[in-house]
Amino acid sequence: MTAPSAPRGSDGPDDVDVVVVGAGLSGLTAAHRLRQFGFTVAVFEASARVGGRVSSAEVDGVHVDLGGTFVGPGQDRILALADEVGVERYRTYGAGDNVIRWRGRSRRYRGTVPPVGAGLLDVGRIQLALDRLARTVPCGDPAAAPHATELDAESLGSWLRRSRASAAARDLIAIAGRTTWGCEPDEISLLHAVHYIHQAGGLSSMLDTEGGAQEEHFVEGSHEIAVRIARGLGPALRLDAPVEQVEASADGVVVSSVGEAVTARAVIVAVPPALRGRIRFSPELPPRHAQLAQRWPAGVLSKAYAIYDEPFWRTRNLSGQGLSDTGPVFITFDASPPGDGGPGVLLGFIGARYAREWDDLPAAERRVRALSSFADLFGSRALDARGYIDQRWGAEPWVGGGPTAAPGPGVVAPYASALVEPVGRILWAGTETASRWTGFMDGAVRAGERAALEARRLVDTSARDTDMTGDGE
Structure with missing residues (x-):
């Protein structure tokens, strides 16, 4: 991998202007914007892929989003970023009746509230x-x-x-x-x-689906946004490179991964709050920042997809959206590709107490239970899936759960400010740090853009200070 170029406007020892830790949507957005500002970056990602809590797979020739999926009105930043990199979107199918299985009975309904x-x-x-x-x-x-x-x-x-x-x-x-x-x-x-x-x-x-946060999803999938940004970063991106230590001083930072240390003017840490605790910080973080990682755990959410020759539920005037009070799948959506003639795809969510039991099951039994849940809502044809996949976010070692942090009572008022409050040259990103749409893909993008602006101000200030002392000449 080629060495990073020297920082903009400096002849000093820094390898890059800014290091970004984490190549989820938030970290990638921060790096992308910094590059547009004219800064050099290095991005370290612990896993073998980019995207963080967005991921994708091909199942029997059909694309599915294993992580963040839907977008809706008001989520301007993720929509703008998708448009920028050329990822298109289409409306979530919602025609017909929804279905609910409740207290042992199934019935149809319209609208959000059953x-x-x-x-x-x-x-x-x-x-x-x-x-x-x-x-x-x-x-x-x-x-x-x-x-x-x-x-x-x-x-x-x-x-x-x-x-x-x-x-x-x-x-x-x-x-x-x-x-x-x-x-x-x-x-x-x-x-x-x-x-x-x-x-x-x-x-x-x-x-809501129509008019709400589930109104649309992406033709190429949300993960494709991350893939296209990562492609533009080239050798600035390191995969399979978990950051082990961040050493900070008044002048800059040294970020160390396996076999590599990079110096910079600032670092943006864009990982879920609970995963901040896997990084050694020198000097140690202030107590509230350090304790945040222990007190803001991730939730537990899994997803299951079933692929069919056609969206058979539509012939019964069903939308594919369903609710169940029994589980393990308790909410469903029609996630079929755009158009009426292609395969049908049902998406089901398994979360919290249902996921904690379901995630421990063998793969074959997970499939049986998920398809049985679909059949409870949409009839026995749901058992005859030609393809199936599930994603257990709690089993992802560099994500730790999903879809977002789930802080319990007593830890929000004292610790929430530590989500975003800089510690010297250490800045924070990730969807949990957003002030709008936190927990959503839009929040991740907003947080990445905010952190990029903070880093730009910090690096520009450092460059001016260096010029004033004459060290940069």
Whole structure:
């Protein structure tokens, strides 16, 4: 691999201007923008592939997104980046009726909120209460919310019980929580939940398909965005190169991986919060920053895809979108390629307590259970899949879970600021550090762009200081 060029505007010993740790969407976006600013970069990725929590596979000739999949209105930065690199998108299929299997019965429905008997009105009441509470939490600064400590002291589950939510409302919110954070309502801080809801524009924006965050997905797949950015980085990108140590001083940083050390003016660490703890920092990080890695674990979410000769559910006027209160698959989407004549693809999510059991099963049994869940919703034809694949994000050693961090009660108000607060020349990225659409692909891109701007200011300031002292002459 060719050696990186000297930093822009400097004759000093630095190898590059900025090192980026992590080649997920956030780290790749940061590196891409820095290159556009005219800076040199080195990107270290621990795994053998780029993308982080976006990944893809070909199953029986059909492309599937194993990680982040959907995009919707308001997610301007991921949409702009996809347009920039030429990845197209198409609308998620939603024509016809949705289906729900609830309390042992299956029924059809339209819209986001399914018919759950007398609990339907209560679902609306709880949604309004959560949206109202969410609007009191400043985006990007949950600790500044009125009564932040009190909100952080309880879980979403305890708030639901305290609010006398019906069993149906609690179960529906649990499905949303398993998909959104990969955890049960009792495992997530109420402050984090309502902050997340606010920065996504409300529960409807977060959960809806048409007009919401699941409105579209990418023709070539979300992972293709990462692949195309990585291709442009060339030898600046190192794969299979976990960063072992970051040594920081007033003048710069030294980032060490297996058999290589690179010096720079700044480093952007773009990995999930829990994985920050795998890197040795010298000097040690301030206590709040160091403790964050221990207290902001990833959720547990898995995905299952079944491939069919055709989207047979459409002939019954079904959308492919379904909900189940039994699992292991508890929510589904039609993820078929664009057009009506091609293969049919069902996508199912398995999260939180369901994933913790399902992820330990042998591959053959996982397939049987996932297809059985599809059959419960769409009939016995769902058992006859010509192709199948699943992705267990909790088993990914350099991701650690998904889809995002799931902090429990008591750790959001004291630690949230450490997600993004720089430590000298150490800057932070990753979807969890975004002030809007955190946990989504759009949040990852926003965070990468914000970190790139911070790095530009830091490097430019360093260059000016060097010129003023005469060391750069």
